[in-house]
Amino acid sequence: VQLQASGGGLVQPGGSLRLSCAPSTSTLNYAIVAWFRQAPGKEREGVACISHNDRNTIYGESVKGRFTISKDKSKNTVLLQMDGLKPEDTARYYCATPGPVRDFLCTASYGMGSGREYEYWGKGTLVTVSS
Numbered sequence: 495v496q497l498q499a500s501g502g503g504l505v506q507p508g509g510s511l512r513l514s515c516a517p518s519t520s521t522l523n524y525a526i527v528a529w530f531r532q533a534p535g536k537e538r539e540g541v542a543c544i545s546h547n548d549r550n551t552i553y554g555e556s557v558k559g560r561f562t563i564s565k566d567k568s569k570n571t572v573l574l575q576m577d578g579l580k581p582e583d584t585a586r587y588y589c590a591t592p593g594p595v596r597d598f599l600c601t602a603s604y605g606m607g608s609g610r611e612y613e614y615w616g617k618g619t620l621v622t623v624s625s
Contacts, residue, residue, distance in 0.1 A: 495520050495614040499589045502619030505579055513574040513619060515589030523565060526592055526599050527572040528606050531585035531621075541587065542574060543599070543606035552606050556582070579623045586618040 496518035505511055515527060528543035542553045542563040551563055560578040565571070572589060593613035598604045 495591065495593075497589050497591065497614055497616035499587060499616040499619040501574075502587060502621045504622045504624065506625050507580060507623055509579050509623070510575070510577045511579065511621060513576065513587055513589075513621075515572040515574075515616060516570060517591075521570050522572050522591065523567045523570060526596065527563075527565075528590050528600065528609075528612060529563065529574050529587055530590060530609055531583075531587045532618075533585040536585075538609050539585075540606045540609070544572065545600045546595075546597075550600050550602070552600055552602075554606075576621070579621075581623045584621060584623050586620050588615055588618040590615045 497515055499515050501513040524546050526546050529541040530538050531541050532538045540554050541557055544551050544563045562575040564573050590612035591614050592611055599611055600606055
């Protein structure tokens with residue numbers, strides 16, 4: 495599965511962006527999908543995930559209340575709506591999905607994971623928040 499993340503760009507603080515993640519083959523409609531981000535010199539950080547049945551969504555502490563993950567099943571894409579952007583949100587954003595079924599991912603008990611649980615990754619899209 496190849497994933498393509500898009501929608502990044504330059505935005506002023508307080509602004510919004512919507513990222514999209516689309517697969518080259520197969521479907522994400524029934525997959526666990528997560529967004530991670532990595533800023534220069536910093537470790538990878540989990541941003542949000544959505545479970546295979548859409549019942550669970552989990553957000554990183556730093557983005558809670560500002561970001562929303564969802565699936566657009568008509569377009570076979572996973573969206574990350576980012577509102578109230580801050581300079582510290584500046585990073586390259588990656589979408590990822592696990593290969594085999596891993597029902598423990600994106601649950602209240604396990605969380606979204608560190609990233610090692612996900613086999614397929616997009617190349618990322620750069621988000622820059624600056625005035």
